[in-house]
């Protein structure tokens with residue numbers, strides 16, 4: 001069923017006609033699992049573009065588009081790993097070479113890393129937190145889009161996004177911050193199905 005079919009059937013009436021597509025969407029949301037172990041192949045550029053185009057349809061108050069992506073391709077991981085290690089050495093001058101190698105390896109945990117960057121801008125009606133919230137939605141969209149295309153993904157964070165050496169390596173402007181490092185690739189192993197979670201709901205009736 002295409003989006004046009006859905007719009008048509010929505011205009012025509014019974015919600016039941018939407019049930020199959022709706023349940024697909026709900027299942028995709030419910031069943032997605034993060035994949036800490038990722039290997040080759042990662043998504044190619046066309047697939048990445050499709051994922052990122054889908055992700056930027058996130059809710060965005062004022063249509064400010066207060067986010068951007070930095071794609072770390074396989075070949076760019078070594079330089080990123082060096083930047084992470086430089087940042088670690090700056091923070092901990094006593095770090096051993098082995099520790100620095102372990103930090104370098106963080107950049108090689110997946111074939112592709114998408115850095116989701118929030119770029120909040122001054123706005124009379126849309127505070128910075130709302131703009132960062134939009135970037136968070138975008139990041140989740142990347143993870144969901146990867147899952148939809150059959151790739152594994154995991155959203156990671158950490159202090160590296162605040163480290164001057166890493167920020168300089170990524171070319172972040174002063175007003176930009178890292179919302180997430182989305183690691184993408186082929187899952188090394190299948191993740192256990194999600195244990196259903198009861199949502200905390202207060203019904204006001």
Ligand SMILES: Cc1cc2nc3c(=O)[nH]c(=O)nc-3n(C[C@H](O)[C@H](O)[C@H](O)COP(=O)(O)O)c2cc1C
Pocket residue numbers: 032033034035154155156157158179180
């Ligand atoms: C903002 C944010 C930051 C996260 N940072 C990390 C991280 O640095 N390392 C990590 O292992 N998981 C991190 N996670 C959690 C994983 O992305 C993932 O949600 C978690 O492993 C649970 O797996 P699930 O998504 O399959 O439920 C983070 C999640 C969010 C939303």
